[in-house]
Amino acid sequence: MAGLFVYHSSDDAVRTAPTEAFTGWERQLAESLQEHGADPAEAEQLATLIVAAAEGAVAMCRARRSTQPLDHVAARLEKLITATVGE
Numbered sequence: 001m002a003g004l005f006v007y008h009s010s011d012d013a014v015r016t017a018p019t020e021a022f023t024g025w026e027r028q029l030a031e032s033l034q035e036h037g038a039d040p041a042e043a044e045q046l047a048t049l050i051v052a053a054a055e056g057a058v059a060m061c062r063a064r065r066s067t068q069p070l071d072h073v074a075a076r077l078e079k080l081i082t083a084t085v086g087e
Helices: 002-008 012-035 040-064 068-085
Strands: none
Touching: 012 040, 012 068, 040 068
């Protein structure tokens, strides 16, 4: 729902702030994954997946009034990250 509000806003700052935040998070995650041995293309894709999964999980947690979606996402992402960086 927040995405629709941002998308339809006439205020440039309101529209660009989420883009800048998501892009920054993805960049930082991708850089960290690469520093830990991930291939650059894989790191970029995994960074997007991490941000999208976390944001989706937070929305589900709010709707369900439970942390279970975030717990499930965190557990799967941990395994995926470990497999990607080889630790």
